[in-house]
Amino acid sequence: xxxxxxxxxxxxxxxxxxxxxxxxxxxxxxxxxxxxxxxxxxxxxxxxxxxxxxxxxxxxxxxxxxxxxxxxxxxxxxxxxxxxxxxxxxxxxxxxxxxxxxxxxxxxxxxxxxxxxxxxxxxxxxxxxxxxxxxxxxxxxxxxxxxxxxxxxxxxxxxxxxxxxxxxxxxxxxxxxxxxxxxxxxxxxxxxxxxxxxxxxxxxxxxxxxxxxxxxxxxxxxxxxxxxxxxxxxxxxxxxxxxxxxxxxxxxxxxxxxxxxxxxxxxxxxxxxxxxxxxxxxxxxxxxxxxxxxxxxxxxxxxxxxxxxxxxxxxxxxxxxxxxxxxxxxxxxxxxxxxxxxxxxxxxxxxxxxxxxxxxxxxxxxxxxxxxxxxx
Amino acid sequence: xxxxxxxxxxxxxxxxxxxxxxxxxxxxxxxxxxxxxxxxxxxxxxxxxxxxxxxxxxxxxxxxxxxxxxxxxxxxxxxxxxxxxxxxxxxxxxxxxxxxxxxxxxxxxxxxxxxxxxxxxxxxxxxxxxxxxxxxxxxxxxxxxxxxxxxxxxxxxxxxxxxxxxxxxxxxxxxxxxxxxxxxxxxxxxxxxxxxxxxxxxxxxxxxxxxxxxxxxxxxxxxxxxxxxxxxxxxxxxxxxxxxxxxxxxxxxxxxxxxxxxxxxxxxxxxxxxxxxxxxxxxxxxxxxxxxxxxxxxxxxxxxxxxxxxxxxxxxxxxxxxxxxxxxxxxxxxxxxxxxxxxxxxxxxxxxxxxxxxxxxxxxxxxxxxxxxxxx
Numbered sequence: 001x002x003x004x005x006x007x008x009x010x011x012x013x014x015x016x017x018x019x020x021x022x023x024x025x026x027x028x029x030x031x032x033x034x035x036x037x038x039x040x041x042x043x044x045x046x047x048x049x050x051x052x053x054x055x056x057x058x059x060x061x062x063x064x065x066x067x068x069x070x071x072x073x074x075x076x077x078x079x080x081x082x083x084x085x086x087x088x089x090x091x092x093x094x095x096x097x098x099x100x101x102x103x104x105x106x107x108x109x110x111x112x113x114x115x116x117x118x119x120x121x122x123x124x125x126x127x128x129x130x131x132x133x134x135x136x137x138x139x140x141x142x143x144x145x146x147x148x149x150x151x152x153x154x155x156x157x158x159x160x161x162x163x164x165x166x167x168x169x170x171x172x173x174x175x176x177x178x179x180x181x182x183x184x185x186x187x188x189x190x191x192x193x194x195x196x197x198x199x200x201x202x203x204x205x206x207x208x209x210x211x212x213x214x215x216x217x218x219x220x221x222x223x224x225x226x227x228x229x230x231x232x233x234x235x236x237x238x239x240x241x242x243x244x245x246x247x248x249x250x251x252x253x254x255x256x257x258x259x260x261x262x263x264x265x266x267x268x269x270x271x272x273x274x275x276x277x278x279x280x281x282x283x284x285x286x287x288x289x290x291x292x293x294x295x296x297x298x299x300x301x302x303x304x305x306x307x308x309x310x311x312x313x314x315x316x317x318x319x320x321x322x323x324x325x326x327x328x329x330x331x332x333x334x335x336x337x338x339x340x341x342x343x344x345x346x347x348x349x350x351x352x353x354x355x356x357x358x359x360x361x362x363x364x365x366x367x368x369x370x371x372x373x374x375x376x
Numbered sequence: 377x378x379x380x381x382x383x384x385x386x387x388x389x390x391x392x393x394x395x396x397x398x399x400x401x402x403x404x405x406x407x408x409x410x411x412x413x414x415x416x417x418x419x420x421x422x423x424x425x426x427x428x429x430x431x432x433x434x435x436x437x438x439x440x441x442x443x444x445x446x447x448x449x450x451x452x453x454x455x456x457x458x459x460x461x462x463x464x465x466x467x468x469x470x471x472x473x474x475x476x477x478x479x480x481x482x483x484x485x486x487x488x489x490x491x492x493x494x495x496x497x498x499x500x501x502x503x504x505x506x507x508x509x510x511x512x513x514x515x516x517x518x519x520x521x522x523x524x525x526x527x528x529x530x531x532x533x534x535x536x537x538x539x540x541x542x543x544x545x546x547x548x549x550x551x552x553x554x555x556x557x558x559x560x561x562x563x564x565x566x567x568x569x570x571x572x573x574x575x576x577x578x579x580x581x582x583x584x585x586x587x588x589x590x591x592x593x594x595x596x597x598x599x600x601x602x603x604x605x606x607x608x609x610x611x612x613x614x615x616x617x618x619x620x621x622x623x624x625x626x627x628x629x630x631x632x633x634x635x636x637x638x639x640x641x642x643x644x645x646x647x648x649x650x651x652x653x654x655x656x657x658x659x660x661x662x663x664x665x666x667x668x669x670x671x672x673x674x675x676x677x678x679x680x681x682x683x684x685x686x687x688x689x690x691x692x693x694x695x696x697x698x699x700x701x702x703x704x705x706x707x708x709x710x711x712x713x714x715x716x717x718x719x720x721x722x723x724x725x726x727x728x729x730x731x732x733x734x735x736x737x738x739x740x741x742x743x744x745x746x747x748x749x750x751x752x
Binding site (some may be wrong): 011012013014016017018019020021022023024027028034036037038039042043046047050051061062063064067083086087090091092095096098099100102103106107109110111113179189190191192193195196199200201202203205206208209210212213214215216217218219220221222223224225262263354355356358359360361362363364365366367368369370371373374 | 387388389390391392393395396397398399401404410412413414415418419422423437439440443460462463466467468471472474475476478479482483486487489527549565566567568569571572575576577578579582584585586588589590591592593594595596598599600601611623627639640652676722730731732733734735736737738740741742743744745746747748749
């Protein structure tokens with residue numbers, strides 16, 4: 001496959017096999033997205049985010065007892081160390097939320113360094129548990145508020161996040177929708193942030209270095225930032241007719257339109273129909289009749305004009321909006337989910353490690369002689 | 377070249393061309409290491425670190441006026457923002473120094489976010505200027521000390537670092553040796569940390585995300601951490617005879633020996649003889665007659681037994697030791713230098729960007745059906 005792909009595509013390592021992995025298949029065969037062999041449609045119908053997290057990290061589904069213990073573990077680990085709170089307080093109120101998460105994770109690495117004695121699952125689970133509290137502590141602190149005690153005791157990440165954000169226990173349908181979204185974002189093979197995590201891990205750097213780098217990569221608008229850009233696009237238009245005309249004009253002007261197409265999928269992103277269905281349910285629940293028809297008109301126009309399908313980010317954006325989640329928190333939610341995939345890849349890289357170090361094609365000046373000015 | 381290399385090597389993208397670059401050539405042709413066309417031997421003989429930093433970032437050597445203005449700029453930018461000082465104070469005294477730099481750099485990104493309005497050279501130059509002060513502020517703070525005002529006014533990074541570390545203006549030969557080492561570490565094509573920086577930058581993430589990820593990658597013992605491991609190895613032996621016998625035993629036991637060989641060099645690392653010469657000068661200056669003969673005996677044994685040559689890290693380790701630099705600061709010095717190469721690569725990646733996103737070869741379970749436990 002790589003040979004053909006290499007000839008067809010160029011640059012950005014598109015189609016180049018960078019290593020083996022037993023975690024995820026995407027864009028190949030009948031099931032176009034599987035985690036450890038389970039189709040995303042099956043998982044988002046029958047599982048929960050905590051089960052998917054366990055599955056990705058440990059390779060097999062948890063038993064009922066293991067799942068209960070795991071939920072309790074993650075819940076217990078939600079309390080932020082005091083010095084991490086002080087650092088979060090020092091981060092300006094108008095910082096990018098992704099920078100807050102990157103910095104909080106890096107600082108956590110100073111407090112709880114990974115050592116060969118510590119179980120690597122413990123290191124990952126503590127980070128998985130703390131990412132949400134980190135973001136919400138910082139966010140609420142600058143609003144003069146704090147995370148409610150009851151939120152810390154919610155049994156799931158989805159419940160915790162919505163409870164802390166809105167100050168009350170969430171509607172079960174909203175909580176389930178967020179849970180589904182967290183599952184659908186959890187893993188996606190050698191995407192740019194996961195590949196970053198693996199490259200860092202390949203130097204035998206610590207877990208926090210790999211995750212900090214991955215958060216940075218995910219912050220880019222060509223990667224995790226796309227869901228925020230998708231909502232901004234949808235919000236530009238008031239009616240389906242506006243949207244159709246506006247998108248046609250953007251296409252004519254060759255403007256960048258986020259939330260469509262994907263390098264690894266030829267005909268469609270399997271996560272998109274899942275989040276589309278949930279967007280419909282949520283729109284009804286919150287009685288929003290305007291936004292989804294606009295989004296669907298954009299999707300139809302993109303298909304009619306360019307044969308481009310909506311990717312995972314497009315209807316995740318509408319779903320998050322209906323959940324009352326502020327747009328700058330969309331990519332941070334992606335982090336809270338994808339860290340499970342990153343962790344699985346870091347462990348997999350370590351288990352059969354080889355330094356990731358490609359080469360470049362030199363296009364610079366010929367050898368030349370330095371003309372000395374002075375010495376220091 | 378990549379075709380042949382691909383067939384011969386496997387894994388870790390060894391020999392795979394991941395993109396074009398006009399910055400550096402290593403391991404090819406007559407000049408085995410060049411920056412922007414200038415041989416490393418020429419630069420370390422006739423230039424200074426600040427000139428090399430300018431050269432890497434801007435593509436051409438500075439004029440005398442540009443160099444003077446650049447030195448002044450970097451010196452002026454050395455003063456740490458107050459909230460960054462508070463964060464550094466919160467990092468435990470026994471943290472890894474690389475984690476301190478990773479966290480400080482990530483936090484800096486919150487204080488001075490990169491915007492399209494800001495000149496990208498300004499963003500890079502400020503970070504280049506602050507890495508040394510960050511580390512030394514943290515280090516001295518936990519010793520109840522602070523960076524001397526006179527150190528902040530030193531005209532070069534080498535002068536600043538040694539002055540702040542030792543509390544007095546350095547011997548000119550020691551300062552020049554550190555300057556040479558900073559030049560020799562400044563750039564090395566698509567090494568793991570630089571490739572990390574480019575992968576992060578390829579998502580259009582910000583400069584700080586790319587540099588934070590690169591620091592994480594460099595912290596790994598298979599990459600930047602090797603110079604510290606090399607000194608630890610040398611310090612195990614008291615005499616050349618001990619070293620010869622000890623290395624022979626380590627080779628027999630298949631122990632990992634750091635500081636030898638390099639994926640991109642077939643016959644030798646051009647940086648090694650440069651730092652070997654400086655190690656000789658410094659050994660004489662500080663009247664250390666024991667360590668270098670031990671190091672040379674290790675190098676001879678590695679060559680005789682395995683035909684492996686010392687790489688840049690080996691004699692950098694002895695040179696740093698003779699300069700009175702504590703071992704845990706070796707890799708942080710590598711960061712202070714290599715950030716110039718990283719910055720050049722980030723800018724180059726942005727100038728002709730394509731998302732870096734390879735694929736994997738799937739080795740996991742066949743499709744299977746999820747057995748539901750419960751829903752959240």
